[in-house]
Each structure stands twice: as structure tokens, then as C-alpha cells.
Amino acid sequence: xxxxxxxxxxxxxxxxxxxxxxxxxxxxxxxxxxxxxxxxxxxxxxxxxxxxxxxxxxxxxxxxxxxxxxxxxxxxxxxxxxxxxxxxxxxxxxxxxxxxxxxxxxxxxxxxxxxxxxxxxxxxxxxxxxxxxxxxxxxxxxxxxxxxxxxxxxxxxxxxxxxxxxxxxxxxxxxxxxxxxxxxxxxxxxxxxxxxxxxxxxxxxxxxxxxxxxxxxxxxxxxxxxxxxxxxxxxxxxxxxxxxxxxxxxxxx
Amino acid sequence: xxxxxxxxxxxxxxxxxxxxxxxxxxxxxxxxxxxxxxxxxxxxxxxxxxxxxxxxxxxxxxxxxxxxxxxxxxxxxxxxxxxxxxxxxxxxxxxxxxxxxxxxxxxxxxxxxxxxxxxxxxxxxxxxxxxxxxxxxxxxxxxxxxxxxxxxxxxxxxxxxxxxxxxxxxxxxxxxxxxxxxxxxxxxxxxxxxxxxxxxxxxxxxxxxxxxxxxxxxxxxxxxxxxxxxxxxxxxxxxxxxxxxxxxxxxxxxxxxxxxxxxxxxxxxxxxxxxxxxxxxxxxxxxxxxxxxxxxxxxxxxxxxxxx
Numbered sequence: 380x381x382x383x384x385x386x387x388x389x390x391x392x393x394x395x396x397x398x399x400x401x402x403x404x405x406x407x408x409x410x411x412x413x414x415x416x417x418x419x420x421x422x423x424x425x426x427x428x429x430x431x432x433x434x435x436x437x438x439x440x441x442x443x444x445x446x447x448x449x450x451x452x453x454x455x456x457x458x459x460x461x462x463x464x465x466x467x468x469x470x471x472x473x474x475x476x477x478x479x480x481x482x483x484x485x486x487x488x489x490x491x492x493x494x495x496x497x498x499x500x501x502x503x504x505x506x507x508x509x510x511x512x513x514x515x516x517x518x519x520x521x522x523x524x525x526x527x528x529x530x531x532x533x534x535x536x537x538x539x540x541x542x543x544x545x546x547x548x549x550x551x552x553x554x555x556x557x558x559x560x561x562x563x564x565x566x567x568x569x570x571x572x573x574x575x576x577x578x579x580x581x582x583x584x585x586x587x588x589x590x591x592x593x594x595x596x597x598x599x600x601x602x603x604x605x606x607x608x609x610x611x612x613x614x615x616x617x618x619x620x621x622x623x624x625x626x627x628x629x630x631x632x
Numbered sequence: 633x634x635x636x637x638x639x640x641x642x643x644x645x646x647x648x649x650x651x652x653x654x655x656x657x658x659x660x661x662x663x664x665x666x667x668x669x670x671x672x673x674x675x676x677x678x679x680x681x682x683x684x685x686x687x688x689x690x691x692x693x694x695x696x697x698x699x700x701x702x703x704x705x706x707x708x709x710x711x712x713x714x715x716x717x718x719x720x721x722x723x724x725x726x727x728x729x730x731x732x733x734x735x736x737x738x739x740x741x742x743x744x745x746x747x748x749x750x751x752x753x754x755x756x757x758x759x760x761x762x763x764x765x766x767x768x769x770x771x772x773x774x775x776x777x778x779x780x781x782x783x784x785x786x787x788x789x790x791x792x793x794x795x796x797x798x799x800x801x802x803x804x805x806x807x808x809x810x811x812x813x814x815x816x817x818x819x820x821x822x823x824x825x826x827x828x829x830x831x832x833x834x835x836x837x838x839x840x841x842x843x844x845x846x847x848x849x850x851x852x853x854x855x856x857x858x859x860x861x862x863x864x865x866x867x868x869x870x871x872x873x874x875x876x877x878x879x880x881x882x883x884x885x886x887x888x889x890x891x892x893x894x895x896x897x898x899x900x901x902x903x904x905x906x907x908x909x910x911x912x913x914x915x916x917x918x919x920x921x922x923x924x925x926x927x928x929x930x931x932x933x934x935x936x937x938x939x940x
Binding site: 381382383384386387388390391394395398462465466467469470471472473474475476477627631632 | 646647681684685686687688705706707708709710712714716718720721722723724725729733734735736737738739740741779
């Protein structure tokens with residue numbers, strides 16, 4: 380196993396975050412803080428509790444999840460797309476490092492960055508609304524699994540994209556709507572039966588629900604189902620990534 | 633002795649259907665400088681990219697230091713350093729950090745002293761903290777060489793390394809290549825400056841239309857395929873070569889003012905004395921004469937034309 384090679388890629392990616400600190404950390408923290416001010420403070424004060432949780436506190440897990448999955452996708456997709464775009468991918472392809480090691484390094488770095496931002500948002504939220512975490516270990520488990528799963532998904536997008544427009548296409552047209560309709564700002568129990576059923580096809584629902592359970596022990600679907608769906612999504616993404624790398628999809632002629 | 637690189641029946645076609653390599657077989661010896669020459673699109677870069685693992689092979693077998701590039705890719709790739717043709721850089725990185733990154737990528741422990749030595753050898757030490765995007769074209773090229781050397785490879789591929797590099801820097805670069813060869817590194821280079829291959833290489837390989845058409849020791853190649861040409865500067869221009877001289881391989885040039893005689897340097901008799909005697913008999917006088925030996929470039933051009 381080429382551990383030094385993996386660490387080289389991991390450190391390279393983490394160093395990139397340091398150079399783009401405003402874009403990587405400050406920007407998501409600022410936008411999430413605005414959500415708290417608008418939804419938690421201004422609008423939230425006029426909304427009754429949901430499942431016994433004040434509205435401002437209720438949206439915290441959803442907002443963290445939304446940022447986490449969007450950042451995981453953008454970090455990982457850009458990390459693998461940029462060397463393809465500049466041509467420096469030749470170095471990775473000619474190095475004595477396996478595909479699995481390459482994925483672990485890139486996805487590990489993307490997930491780490493997303494988790495750090497997620498934790499910063501959590502700390503920021505504590506400044507705006509009262510909060511408690513009933514099951515810290517479960518919270519961390521969901522945080523880590525979601526970051527890895529969506530970093531893998533981002534890696535797929537980065538491998539597939541052959542232009543900056545395509546790199547933005549899936550996050551904008553699919554991920555953002557799914558994130559907004561995933562129960563971040565509401566409980567899907569509040570929806571009419573038809574839309575409730577439709578929501579169950581949205582993978583983000585399971586992430587938000589499981590994550591929220593770790594905070595307030597209230598959820599839209601069972602926590603075991605949430606965990607199972609998250610794992611299933613992670614494994615499916617890993618399978619697709621490994622297939623793409625083994626066949627050299629858009630990487631090797 | 634086991635070859636540094638052994639290529640057997642290698643074939644590669646691209647999705648477009650273009651057959652870039654056709655049943656190529658080639659051995660590169662340990663410690664030599666091997667120059668791979670060929671016109672644009674001949675398959676040089678595809679061959680190098682396949683050996684390095686950047687392009688997938690369709691058929692055939694390649695070993696590097698005895699390690700199969702597919703089954704034992706880690707051991708094979710660990711031996712190889714590659715300077716690709718295109719100037720592709722991590723533009724926002726610092727020169728020193730980027731060289732150290734490559735060393736780590738190849739699984740080697742950090743060695744700041746080695747990185748410093750490589751950067752100093754390539755006159756880049758002063759630029760170690762500069763972002764790569766601020767370097768000139770020649771410096772970027774040297775930076776790519778520094779990266780290729782960072783993991784102390786035993787085999788170095790230089791794909792058009794002197795393209796866009798000024799004369800002085802090019803000389804420094806070739807001096808570095810000579811030093812590497814002295815330390816036992818096997819070097820495979822492609823270049824459009826054929827005089828460089830003539831000066832540097834131990835052996836020459838010529839590839840055209842995806843096929844290796846010749847692999848030979850450089851000195852032997854120059855001897856066997858080298859021709860000499862005698863140029864006679866005539867006093868009176870000729871309209872045509874006289875019938876009496878048809879036994880000689882003669883051509884007219886410069887509007888009939890020059891008579892060219894091509895002869896084989898390896899032949900026992902060059903025929904020059906007989907030709908001069910026949911010229912006198914035919915009343916053809918000349919005011920000057922000179923001889924010119926064919927260069928590797930002439931040999932290369934004639935080989936590729938013959939294969940066209």
C-alpha cells in the first residue's frame with residue numbers, strides 16, 4: 380500500500396483549502412448564518428414548535444446537512460476535475476498508487492474539509508439558537524458517512540465532467556433541489572400524503588432525518604432506515620467510482 | 633543482461649479507430665540514452681504514455697526493470713520518471729512544494745536535501761518559493777524535469793524536453809542528462825532537434841505510422857546508412873548529364889552549374905578517381921569540389937520517406 384502517496388494527495392488537497400479559505404470556509408459559514416437569522420430568527424419566531432423542538436433549533440441539523448453535502452460534492456468534484464483540466468492528472472496515472480488509494484486520498488480530503496465546515500456551522504448555530512445533541516456519536520457517524528458518500532458522488536461528477544459547466548450542472552439542477560426538498564426546513568410529516576410518499580424517494584430525507592434524530596430524538600423515518608440508506612448510497616457511489624477508474628472512463632484512452 | 637524496458641507486440645488503437653501502435657517490439661538497454669525519432673503522429677508519445685501507465689494497451693506485453701506494467705504496476709512505475717511533452721503544471725503551487733509532492737506520490741519519504749540538490753542542479757533553487765505560474769516557459773520545463781527526478785527514478789522518459797527552451801538552457805539540460813546517464817539512469821528521449829539525438833544518443837529508434845522501422849546503434853547507423861556526396865562546381869553549366877557519364881549516380885543542381893555525385897562510404901571503391909577521369913575525357917571542367925557526409929537528420933528523413 381502506498382500510504383505516503385495517499386498522504387501526499389491528501390495534504391495537497393488540504394493545502395488548497397488553506398489558499399482558498401474564504402471560498403472554502405468563510406462563505407458557507409456566512410450563508411448558513413444568514414439562514415439562521417432569516418429562518419431561525421425572523422420567520423422562526425412566528426412558527427410553532429415542531430415535534431416539541433423550537434423552529435430555529437429544528438432547522439440546525441438540516442442546514443448542517445445541506446452545507447455538508449454541497450461542500451462534499453464541490454470539494455471532491457473540483458479536486459479530480461482540475462488535474463484533468465490542466466493535464467497534471469498524468470502524474471497521478473503514472474504513479475505507483477492504486478485506484479482505491481487515489482479515491483481514499485481525494486475523498487478523504489474532500490470529506491475532511493466538509494466535516495470541518497459542518498462543525499464550524501454547528502458552533503455558529505449555537506450562537507443563534509438553543510441546541511442539544513442527544514446522541515453525539517450517532518451525530519458524528521451521520522456526519523462522517525454523509526461527507527464520504529457525497530464526496531464519492533462529487534468524485535463521480537468530477538470524473539464525468541468535461542467542462543466547468545457540467546461540473547456545476549448536477550449540483551445545481553439535482554442536488555440543490557433535493558437538498559431543499561429533503562426536510563431541512565420542515566418535517567415531511569407536515570406534507571400531504573402524496574408529497575410525503577414522493578419525499579421518501581429523496582435520499583436527502585434520510586440523511587436529515589437520521590441526523591436530526593441524533594440531536595432531538597425526533598425523526599421522519601426510523602434511524603436504522605436512515606443509516607441503512609446512507610450506507611447504501613455510499614456503497615453505490617463507491618461501486619460507480621471504482622468502475623469508472625478501472626475502465627479508465629474519461630481518464631485513460 | 634535484462635533490458636531496462638522490454639516491449640513485445642504492443643498494439644494500441646484509439647476510440648476514433650486510429651491505430652497508434654502496430655505490433656511494436658523494442659528493448660531499451662540498461663544505462664543507455666535511447667533516442668526515439670519519428671514524425672508528428674508517428675506514435676512516440678502513445679508508446680511512452682503506454683509504458684508509463686497513462687494510456688491503456690490493447691495487446692502485447694511491456695516490462696520495466698523486469699516488472700510487468702499491468703500485473704506489477706507499482707514496481708514498474710516506481711522505476712520511471714516522466715517529463716511529458718505538454719507543459720502541464722500545478723500552476724498555483726510553489727516550486728519546492730510541488731517537487732516534494734511528487735516524491736511523496738511515488739511513495740518516497742520526504743528528503744529536503746535531495747529536493748534542494750535537484751532544484752540547484754536545474755537552477756531553480758532561487759525560485760523554490762515562487763508559484764509555478766510565475767515561471768518562464770523554460771523554467772516550467774526544468775521544473776517538470778525536477779518533478780520527474782524527485783523520486784530518484786532508474787528510467788527517465790523525456791518527451792520533447794527541449795521544446796521552447798532557449799539554447800543556453802538546452803545545453804544545461806543536456807549536461808544534466810549526461811550526468812544522469814553517468815549515474816546509471818536509463819534515458820529515453822524524443823526530440824525534434826535531431827542534431828541533439830545525434831550528439832547524445834547511444835542508440836536510435838525510428839517509429840513511423842505506429843511501427844518501429846529501425847533500431848540501431850547510432851555509430852553503426854551512421855556508418856551503414858550514411859552517404860557522402862561530392863559536389864563539383866562546373867565552369868560551364870550543363871543542360872543534362874552526358875550519356876558517357878550515365879554509369880555514375882549523378883545529378884545536376886543549381887541550374888546545371890553543380891554536379892552532385894553520391895557514393896557509399898563503406899564501398900571498397902568510391903569511384904571518384906574514375907569519375908574525374910571520365911569528366912576530363914568528356915571535356916567537363918570544374919573550378920571547385922567539396923564533400924559532405926549525411927547527418928542523422930538526412931538518414932531520418934530518407935528512412936521516413938522510404939516508409940511513406
